[in-house]
Amino acid sequence: MAEHETHAGTEAPGGAHEGGGAFPPFDTTHFASQLVWLAITFGLLYLMMSKIALPRVGGILKDRSTKISGDLEAAKAAQAKAEAARADQDKALADARAKAQAMGQATHQQLAAEADAKRKALESELNAKLAAADAQISDMKTKAMANVESIAKDAAAAIVQQITGKAADPQKIAAAIGEAAKG
Amino acid sequence: MAEEQTIDPIHQFNINRIFDLHVGGVDASFTNASLFMLIIFVAITALMVLGTSGRHIVPTRLQAAAEMAYEFVASTVRDTAGTAGMRFFPFVFSLFMFVLFSNLIGLIPGAFTVTSQIVVTFAFSALIIGLVLVYGFWKHGAHFLHLFVPSGVTPALLPFIVLIEIISFAARPITLSVRLFANMLAGHITLKVFGGFVAMLLGAGVSAVIFPLPLIAIILLFALELLVAVLQAYVFAILTCVYLNDAIHPGH
Numbered sequence: 001m002a003e004h005e006t007h008a009g010t011e012a013p014g015g016a017h018e019g020g021g022a023f024p025p026f027d028t029t030h031f032a033s034q035l036v037w038l039a040i041t042f043g044l045l046y047l048m049m050s051k052i053a054l055p056r057v058g059g060i061l062k063d064r065s066t067k068i069s070g071d072l073e074a075a076k077a078a079q080a081k082a083e084a085a086r087a088d089q090d091k092a093l094a095d096a097r098a099k100a101q102a103m104g105q106a107t108h109q110q111l112a113a114e115a116d117a118k119r120k121a122l123e124s125e126l127n128a129k130l131a132a133a134d135a136q137i138s139d140m141k142t143k144a145m146a147n148v149e150s151i152a153k154d155a156a157a158a159i160v161q162q163i164t165g166k167a168a169d170p171q172k173i174a175a176a177i178g179e180a181a182k183g
Numbered sequence: 184m185a186e187e188q189t190i191d192p193i194h195q196f197n198i199n200r201i202f203d204l205h206v207g208g209v210d211a212s213f214t215n216a217s218l219f220m221l222i223i224f225v226a227i228t229a230l231m232v233l234g235t236s237g238r239h240i241v242p243t244r245l246q247a248a249a250e251m252a253y254e255f256v257a258s259t260v261r262d263t264a265g266t267a268g269m270r271f272f273p274f275v276f277s278l279f280m281f282v283l284f285s286n287l288i289g290l291i292p293g294a295f296t297v298t299s300q301i302v303v304t305f306a307f308s309a310l311i312i313g314l315v316l317v318y319g320f321w322k323h324g325a326h327f328l329h330l331f332v333p334s335g336v337t338p339a340l341l342p343f344i345v346l347i348e349i350i351s352f353a354a355r356p357i358t359l360s361v362r363l364f365a366n367m368l369a370g371h372i373t374l375k376v377f378g379g380f381v382a383m384l385l386g387a388g389v390s391a392v393i394f395p396l397p398l399i400a401i402i403l404l405f406a407l408e409l410l411v412a413v414l415q416a417y418v419f420a421i422l423t424c425v426y427l428n429d430a431i432h433p434g435h
Contacts, residue, residue, distance in 0.1 A: 023193065024196035024197045024198060025300050025301050025364070029210075030210075030214060030216070032209055032211070033204075033212045033214055034217075034300060034302050035306055036211040037217035037221075040220075041217075041221055041223065041224040042277065045224050045227060045228070045277050045280070046273065048224075048228050049273050049276055049277045049280070050274075050277070052232050053235065054253065054273055056232075056238070057250055060238050061250060061253070064240055
């Protein structure tokens with residue numbers, strides 16, 4: 001009975017299999033229920049996939065790729081920032097070094113000028129003192145010489161009076177002493 | 184007789200009613216086939232909906248599997264049917280996952296293989312070809328018929344070529360359904376037969392010493408069947424894409 005209802009291809013397996021009825025895959029008695037349940041399950045599956053699962057997975061994949069590219073961008077920006085900061089620091093360092101050098105030079109020059117001025121002042125002071133001392137010496141010398149002259153006059157007058165017995169001419173003595181002092 | 188029962192390789196394809204159900208004169212009884220269709224649906228939904236519910240940036244294992252399936256099918260559709268084919272992506276994805284899960288769950292010993300039923304594979308093929316026809320005529324109108332008229336053919340040969348094109352188009356639902364059905368059927372029968380050999384040899388006295396031979400064969404066959412299960416699901420999906428591509432771009 002079943003063999004007549006089923007497909008043309010059933011004779012061989014159906015016949016070889018004794019007493020078991022039609023070859024099950026070609027047995028039409030269950031076709032309707034299989035189709036009904038296939039429609040139900042596949043329809044539900046299609047709905048689940050197209051409405052929930054696939055948009056969600058697509059969203060996840062998109063989110064991930066945007067996150068990755070965003071992170072890469074952020075990393076690049078951070079790197080650029082670090083580079084700029086490094087350049088800034090280098091510049092600041094160079095500036096500071098130049099400034100320090102300039103300051104050192106200025107201080108050095110100022111100190112040298114100050115020292116020079118002090119030295120000059122000291123030198124001039126010393127020179128003035130030296131000059132004063134020289135003047136005093138020569139003054140004292142002339143004074144002493146003057147004393148020597150008067151002593152020599154007195155002595156010469158006394159000697160001349162002793163030898164000659166008469167007072168010597170003071171004019172001549174003075175001239176003679178002046179000559180001797182020159183000699 | 185009892186021994187023959189143990190190696191009956193057809194028994195696994197039997198459909199057993201779990202409870203009767205008739206809706207408006209249509210037999211909608213819940214059978215073991217219905218049960219396994221529900222299991223497939225639940226398994227795919229668990230993977231694709233529950234597995235991705237965390238929406239992790241760094242995926243969990245289940246989410247990674249769901250993403251892999253998504254990207255695999257998406258790239259298959261995009262490579263075969265172009266970006267315009269992506270409107271059929273949910274359909275191809277559901278089809279691929281249903282066939283894949285059916286093939287893989289069917290390999291579990293004792294399980295029923297939904298795709299080993301010609302009515303199921305034929306229903307899928309009819310759905311695909313129907314979709315191709317409806318979409319092709321809706322999108323391109325009569326221009327869709329250019330599918331059967333390749334350009335650059337000598338006018339004298341044209342009638343033959345058109346005839347061949349029409350026959351090959353008409354054969355598509357049959358080849359598509361029979362390929363999957365026959366692969367599943369043959370693989371499962373072979374596994375069952377070798378399994379029967381092991382059982383028979385163990386109960387056959389002295390010859391029992393050679394029972395490892397069919398056992399090794401069954402292990403190798405199982406690996407092969409695993410490959411076939413995945414490959415046939417992929418073939419089914421990629422042929423669907425190829426046929427849909429004809430509907431999207433009918434000119435050769």
